[in-house]
Amino acid sequence: MASDTLDLLKDCQLSVKQVNPRQYVAEIPQLSNLEVWFQRPKDIVRKLLSGDLDLGIVGFDTVSEYGKGNEDLILVHDALEYGDCRLSLAIPQYGIFQNINSMKELAQMPQWTAEKPLQVATGFTYLGPKFMKENGLEHVTFSTADGALEAAPAMGIADAILDLVSSGTTLRENNLKEIEGGVVLESQAVLVASRKSLMQRQGALDTTHEILERLEAHLRAIGQFTVTANMRGSSADEVAERVLSQPSLSGLQGPTVSPVYCKRDGKVSPDYYAIVICIPKKALYKSVQQLRAIGGSGVLISPLTYIFDEETPREEDGERQVTQTFLAL
Numbered sequence: 594m595a596s597d598t599l600d601l602l603k604d605c606q607l608s609v610k611q612v613n614p615r616q617y618v619a620e621i622p623q624l625s626n627l628e629v630w631f632q633r634p635k636d637i638v639r640k641l642l643s644g645d646l647d648l649g650i651v652g653f654d655t656v657s658e659y660g661k662g663n664e665d666l667i668l669v670h671d672a673l674e675y676g677d678c679r680l681s682l683a684i685p686q687y688g689i690f691q692n693i694n695s696m697k698e699l700a701q702m703p704q705w706t707a708e709k710p711l712q713v714a715t716g717f718t719y720l721g722p723k724f725m726k727e728n729g730l731e732h733v734t735f736s737t738a739d740g741a742l743e744a745a746p747a748m749g750i751a752d753a754i755l756d757l758v759s760s761g762t763t764l765r766e767n768n769l770k771e772i773e774g775g776v777v778l779e780s781q782a783v784l785v786a787s788r789k790s791l792m793q794r795q796g797a798l799d800t801t802h803e804i805l806e807r808l809e810a811h812l813r814a815i816g817q818f819t820v821t822a823n824m825r826g827s828s829a830d831e832v833a834e835r836v837l838s839q840p841s842l843s844g845l846q847g848p849t850v851s852p853v854y855c856k857r858d859g860k861v862s863p864d865y866y867a868i869v870i871c872i873p874k875k876a877l878y879k880s881v882q883q884l885r886a887i888g889g890s891g892v893l894i895s896p897l898t899y900i901f902d903e904e905t906p907r908e909e910d911g912e913r914q915v916t917q918t919f920l921a922l
């Protein structure tokens with residue numbers, strides 16, 4: 594998470610300058626009134642709540658576990674697109690669990706009683722009990738460990754585990770399986786703020802706004818490409834019409850069409866037109882085919898680095914409750 598976070602900030606032109614890796618304080622030269630502190634994920638959330646930090650970048654799982662629904666925590670950006678994982682319940686593939694494939698079946702197993710409850714090993718001692726209760730599992734006890742939880746069932750320490758899963762390799766290698774309805778939450782890296790800080794600390798809101806804008810500009814651009822092509826035509830309007838007749842070629846705000854002039858027999862006139870559009874990566878191949886079909890040639894494709902809109906989309910988007918809260922400040 595730490596190195597992915599540093600990479601993301603760097604891509605947003607917010608490089609973190611750390612004198613040496615053992616020093617836990619650093620700076621971002623572009624943001625003069627900001628200090629960066631390297632802390633364990635759970636401590637970031639705790640320190641946001643205690644008022645010792647204003648902003649944090651952590652996994653959503655950590656915000657949920659240690660934030661415990663506290664309304665002082667605001668998700669300023671809820672999808673930084675790395676650290677993807679899910680918090681999920683896993684049980685052994687063997688023994689009494691061989692034919693158990695859902696939370697419902699697990700809850701209905703006759704084995705779990707007040708005297709002999711289902712034992713779950715987890716580091717998520719807030720979300721774990723809450724989830725099991727919501728799923729109708731009454732007879733459950735929890736044991737906690739900081740890592741290598743996947744070994745607990747084979748060691749006889751627990752029946753099940755509740756831990757983060759990404760590729761699923763660790764579970765598989767330890768003969769464990771996920772079950773239907775067993776995902777507590779989906780997680781990825783988020784930017785989280787203390788509401789109190791944003792409201793009360795001088796400059797905190799402006800700095801957060803700047804970071805958010807840069808993040809948005811970069812994240813919107815990932816997966817988008819600029820496509821330029823040449824096209825013959827009688828006028829810019831006619832070329833634009835041809836481009837817009839194709840569903841994958843409308844770009845962010847329609848195509849830019851520019852005349853390419855050349856001089857022939859002493860006369861300067863547009864010989865052909867250059868068109869520029871932004872295209873999402875997944876539509877790239879289809880778009881190139883469509884461009885060719887309408888007479889496009891010399892198609893050049895380059896990755897986009899930033900897309901700055903008039904306003905940060907996350908602030909405009911009415912559907913995003915969290916950012917609305919941020920704006921409401």
Ligand SMILES: Nc1ncnc2c1ncn2[C@@H]1O[C@H](COP(=O)(O)OP(=O)(O)OP(=O)(O)O)[C@@H](O)[C@H]1O
Pocket residue numbers: 594633634635651652653654655676677678739757758759760780781782
């Ligand atoms: N396998 C994984 N793939 C992707 N993201 C993960 C994975 N495991 C954990 N994460 C994310 O990385 C965050 C940090 O996990 P990590 O294991 O680095 O720290 P930790 O063990 O929780 O903290 P500490 O360093 O205090 O022990 C998690 O909260 C989660 O959001």
Ligand SMILES: O=P(O)(O)OC[C@H]1O[C@H](OP(=O)(O)OP(=O)(O)O)[C@H](O)[C@@H]1O
Pocket residue numbers: 739740741742743756757758759760761762763764
């Ligand atoms: O599904 P996978 O891709 O195999 O990833 C899941 C593993 O990753 C995390 O552990 P991590 O490597 O962070 O070590 P830790 O448990 O010691 O924190 C998590 O706790 C799982 O064990």
Ligand SMILES: [Mg+2]
Pocket residue numbers: 740741742
């Ligand atoms: Mg692990």
